[in-house]
Amino acid sequence: MKYAVIYESVTGNTKLLAEAVRRELGEESCICFAPASEASDNIEEKVKDADMIFLGFWTDKGDCSGNIGKCMEKLHGRNVFLFGTAGFGGSEAYFSQILGRVEAHLGEGCVIAGSYMCQGRMPESVRKRYESLLEQNPDDQKIRGMIDNFDRALAHPDEKDIEVFRQKIKNLKEE
Incomplete structure (x- = not known):
């Protein structure tokens, strides 16, 4: 082929x-x-x-x-x-x-x-954007989940x- x-x-x-x-x-x-x-x-x-x-x-x-x-x-x-x-x-x-x-x-x-x-894996700029969002909304579990996903994605x-x-x-x- x-x-x-x-x-x-x-x-x-x-x-x-x-x-x-x-x-x-x-x-x-x-x-x-x-x-x-x-x-x-x-x-x-x-x-x-x-x-x-x-x-x-x-x-x-x-x-x-x-x-x-x-x-x-x-x-x-x-x-x-x-x-x-x-x-x-x-x-x-x-x-x-x-x-x-x-x-x-x-x-x-x-x-x-x-x-x-x-x-x-995603570019580091994505994590920085998520961290910035978390600073504005420290109790937002959805944003914390996005950061956790980012970290898991690093190995893929x-x-x-x-x-x-x-x-x-x-x-x-x-x-």
């Missing part, structure tokens, strides 16, 4: 997952491995010979970020596998909502062969997250 990996990563989480795809499927079958910012102008040409396109994103306000969304809109009639990371994790329902919004960016006729999401994606992802890719490869 010839494949392409197009991803967008700010903190390195999604790039880590993108690299797991390449390790699992092998470099010799990879026709394109690129950040969305480099691929968006001529994505159709870059991935034209791919049997499967792996599209990686980080979650921005419950959806994918701009560059990868633009890439997705330009793809039509392709087999795709979506993968992403989100600062808030642990809830499959939350991940499903995100994937639903991300899928809406795909061009007409694309077939989703699979998807995977896991929690990912972890080895278990990557192994679950690699198994999904392996299963796809064997189909």
Whole structure:
């Protein structure tokens, strides 16, 4: 199977997952491995010979970020596998909502062969924003929960997250 990996990563989480795809499927079958910012102008040409396109994103306000969304809109009639990371994790329902919004960016006729999401660490600026909110509202348990989640997210994606992802890719490869 010839494949392409197009991803967008700010903190390195999604790039880590993108690299797991390449390790699992092998470099010799990879026709394109690129950040969305480099691929968006001529994505159709870059991935034209791919049997499967792996599209990686980080979650921005419950959806994918701009560059990868633009890439997705330009793809039509392709087999795709979506993968992403989100600062808030642990809830499959939350991940499903995100994937639903991300899928809406795909061009007409694309077939989703699979998807995977896991929690990912967030930039330190997010924690600072939460701390500032907590200073203004010291008794707010929701904000304390957001800080706790931020701290848990620092360890993700972890080895278990990557192994679950690699198994999904392996299963796809064997189909």
